[in-house]
Amino acid sequence: MNDAFDFLVRKDITFLNFGSFGSCPKEIFSFYQKKQLELESQPVSFIVEDGINQLNNARKTLASYVHCQPDDLVYVTNPSYAINTIAKSLRLKKGDEVLSTQLEYGALIRAWNYYCEKKGASFIQQRIPLPFSTSDEVVAAFFKGCSDKTKAIYISHITSATALILPVEQICEEAKKRGLITIVDGAHAPAQINLNLNNLNVDIYTGACHKWMMAPKGASFLFVSKAHQNWIDPLLISWGYQSDNPSNSLFIDYHQTAGTRDFSAFLTVPFCIDFMRRNNWEDVSDKNKKNTIDWALRLMNRFNIEPISPISPSFLGQMFAIPIYTPDCVGLKQRLWHQFNIEIPVTQLDKRNFIRFSIQAFNDWEDYIALENALQALEKSGFLKF
Ligand SMILES: Cc1ncc(COP(=O)(O)O)c(C=O)c1O
Structure with a gap:
């Protein structure tokens, strides 16, 4: 997490859930x-x-x-x-x-x-x-x-x-x-x-x-x-x-x-x-979209997952849903938060589960590493499967 644009969201956590309720920059x-x-x-x-x-x-x-x-x-x-x-x-x-x-x-x-x-x-x-x-x-x-x-x-x-x-x-x-x-x-x-x-x-x-x-x-x-x-x-x-x-x-x-x-x-x-106009937000958003695709491709390769759509700008903006299986969405979400300091939603749809990450200007490479490491540890300990 970085201080770009002075968002109010905490920087001592890995906040990958801008999609749910956003968060304001201080100026706004x-x-x-x-x-x-x-x-x-x-x-x-x-x-x-x-x-x-x-x-x-x-x-x-x-x-x-x-x-x-x-x-x-x-x-x-x-x-x-x-x-x-x-x-x-x-x-x-x-x-x-x-x-x-x-x-x-x-x-x-x-x-x-x-x-x-x-x-x-x-x-x-x-x-x-x-x-x-x-x-x-x-x-x-x-x-x-x-x-x-x-x-x-x-x-x-x-x-x-x-x-x-x-x-x-x-x-x-x-x-x-x-x-x-x-x-x-x-x-x-x-x-x-x-x-x-x-x-x-x-x-x-x-x-x-x-x-x-x-x-x-x-x-x-x-x-x-x-x-x-x-x-x-x-x-x-x-x-x-x-x-x-x-x-x-x-x-x-x-x-x-x-x-x-x-x-x-x-x-x-x-x-x-x-x-947004003053800060060239289209460029900021384009960068976030590029990172979304990059993170999605890496995670799909890293854990050998089949994505639910082509990983392309036609279907993805600044969010991506990683398909997983877990017997306990709520428990998994809590574990990601309490054990790994990662705020990220885990949902169920059609007997499948999804972990959805969002990328905003304050997210960076460290956040990707934190997410990948957490997924790896949780897979190892049996809390989720890909
Ligand atoms: C597709 C969709 N519709 C609506 C909402 C929000 O609705 P509300 O703010 O009224 O709860 C969300 C929230 O994330 C959403 O994903």
Whole structure:
């Protein structure tokens, strides 16, 4: 671990889990605290006026960063909030289906199951074969799950446990040809990959800013294309409904107002975008991506493992999932933390397990060595198999 960009994360550990919740550089966190102080020093004018103006500007800046219209995007606290909003509102009849994959994020599988069950619909988790070799294979496998009952598709742009960049452009294009609503969970996408919502044929998209954009926790967004804004109810009805002071967008009025809350994290997002611009973040990210591929290739060779996808920039960003077998994910994770000082997630999917490493600017070669040594020791003592 090194001090590059002054991230707040501890440097006396091996932190290989930036993917779960990110971590702020000190400069970004200080800006966030300044916003919180601003709020507390005059809460009334901040919450009712100044802050709202800043929020509208912060929304415009983020919209320009992800390439969409400012009135098609609203800040929400997290991707779960965004997907709950959508799944609850989606007009599904008894027997309808939402097509998805087995690779989705657990909390949101639960959300979809909950709302589909309530409506008598089904959430279909179509199996994507692992390993796969091409994006065409993924697309073909996915649409095998499509039927005349399918109304919408829901997929991750970058999967959680398996850290795969899915071919969402191809999938959305095909889904639109079939007349389906396209919903993408891009929690991991902003700033891990170049996100251009204009180029994606996507109706609904959520992304987290508190992961790879390095914003403080609780900054995410929900994008909805104009054609779909009219059927989406706010998760929380507040002053934006029948607003006394309407803007020119019902979508923004409905979803931007959510009772009293600290929206300082949202206001920090433009600062994060500026931080990335000032620090040539595309170069930083490219270096991290190169290291991800390098580490992945070394580990696959070192332990003779078959990866679940080609080790290539088409499928990998700054995270990689090492396929392993363990009888005890929780125990293994604790062992990695307590015995080896390594923060890294261990997950289960389809009777297989994955250890997912993330690479951020503060990670270096020493971290790779620490991980390789720990895996070797744990294999030797029987806690995991490859
Ligand atoms: C694919 C995916 N979706 C959503 C989330 C996060 O959702 P939330 O912050 O709402 O818990 C994650 C978190 O890692 C994720 O990997």
